[in-house]
Amino acid sequence: MNNRERQLAILNHQPPDRVPWVPRLELWYEAHRRQNTLPARFEGMSLCQVEQAIGCATTGRFGYIYTTSYDSKVEKTVQLWEGKRITEWHTPIGSVRQVEHYAADLDRQGLPGRVEEYPLKAAADYKVWEYVVEHTRWHPAYDAFRKYDADIGADGLPMVNVGDVPFHSMILDLIGYDNAFYHLADYLPECEHLLALMGEVERIRLWPVIAAAPARLILHGAHLSSQFTPPKLFRKYILPYYEEFIPLMHAVGKAVAMHADNDTSLIMPELEQAGWDMLECFVTAPMVPLTLERARAVWGNRIVLFGGLPSVMLSPHIPEDEFRAYMAYVLHTIAPGDAFILGVADNVMPDSLIERVEWVTEYLDEHGVYPLAE
Numbered sequence: 001m002n003n004r005e006r007q008l009a010i011l012n013h014q015p016p017d018r019v020p021w022v023p024r025l026e027l028w029y030e031a032h033r034r035q036n037t038l039p040a041r042f043e044g045m046s047l048c049q050v051e052q053a054i055g056c057a058t059t060g061r062f063g064y065i066y067t068t069s070y071d072s073k074v075e076k077t078v079q080l081w082e083g084k085r086i087t088e089w090h091t092p093i094g095s096v097r098q099v100e101h102y103a104a105d106l107d108r109q110g111l112p113g114r115v116e117e118y119p120l121k122a123a124a125d126y127k128v129w130e131y132v133v134e135h136t137r138w139h140p141a142y143d144a145f146r147k148y149d150a151d152i153g154a155d156g157l158p159m160v161n162v163g164d165v166p167f168h169s170m171i172l173d174l175i176g177y178d179n180a181f182y183h184l185a186d187y188l189p190e191c192e193h194l195l196a197l198m199g200e201v202e203r204i205r206l207w208p209v210i211a212a213a214p215a216r217l218i219l220h221g222a223h224l225s226s227q228f229t230p231p232k233l234f235r236k237y238i239l240p241y242y243e244e245f246i247p248l249m250h251a252v253g254k255a256v257a258m259h260a261d262n263d264t265s266l267i268m269p270e271l272e273q274a275g276w277d278m279l280e281c282f283v284t285a286p287m288v289p290l291t292l293e294r295a296r297a298v299w300g301n302r303i304v305l306f307g308g309l310p311s312v313m314l315s316p317h318i319p320e321d322e323f324r325a326y327m328a329y330v331l332h333t334i335a336p337g338d339a340f341i342l343g344v345a346d347n348v349m350p351d352s353l354i355e356r357v358e359w360v361t362e363y364l365d366e367h368g369v370y371p372l373a374e
Helices: 003-011 025-033 047-054 104-108 122-132 144-155 165-174 177-186 188-211 231-251 268-274 292-299 320-334 354-367
Strands: 065-070 075-081 085-090 093-099 114-117 137-140 159-160 217-222 255-259 278-283 304-310 340-345
Touching: 003 340, 025 047, 025 188, 047 144, 047 354, 065 188, 075 278, 085 217, 093 122, 122 137, 137 188, 137 268, 165 188, 165 217, 165 231, 165 320, 177 188, 188 231, 217 231, 231 255, 231 304, 268 292, 278 340, 292 304, 320 354, 340 354
Parallel strands: 159 217, 217 255, 255 278, 278 304, 304 340
Antiparallel strands: 065 137, 075 085, 085 093, 093 114
């Protein structure tokens, strides 16, 4: 099997020939490329060429199936000023803005800045953002995706990001975690009215575009967590959305993944009930309370786990013998190897030891053949 065939086998709940190995090298690669610190054996290589040299699959995360735009009644402007990136949305009924601090050291590594001011700050801002939502359009870009898919070829299976669930998008991107729960207490009618509108607009305009797209694996939802989307809020604001969205995707032959790089230990039943086929960048102990053993015990093979190697294990401060022992633990825990793709959760970070990523490839060559020994 090639890398794509292995991932498709796992997604279809069929046995692969070996454990798929799909680390996420983008951050590591981009940071070292920008700073001219790539190891000599990788100098002049593209990300894809580095992945091929290491012997791992590509994550295929850069394809897209649509573009978005606002109609003429909404104007979006972006300006840079004294270390700030200021984004404003202007409408006939008012304006909102976001201010992001960015720093040269982050930019050198290709990392985002920190949002200091979010678009929704007061009750009046909600009506403005509703106007923005009502005047947003999604345009199919299927030919661009087909080309990307063909370029990836046997190296991996593209996973297409189609955004976040409205509730989490609102508290993370529009309000910010620091103030989200104050807004839910002080502006609950405004929050719920905006959520209803976001959901309805997506059902009518976005969902058909996703459903008709030539993509097998859709990434929809990110960073849902025990802390910021706890069970009560999850069941009220998130579960109904996915109970409608995911069956629609299944009906047209698509699988749906969630970006699960947060602590999900308290929302495990909700994640399964929502219907996701895969939890991607699935992070476990020691970075969060949830262990790989518990995940397997609760979900069995019903949900594909794509992760299993916490990024901290690639850090220089983790002793080599501890890292290698952890890899043995992972293969023992997921044996015989069903419903599992080995990946790094969340990323191979800029300070990660790339030699350990290469060692995993060698380790899997010897110990990763399906079925794994118990």
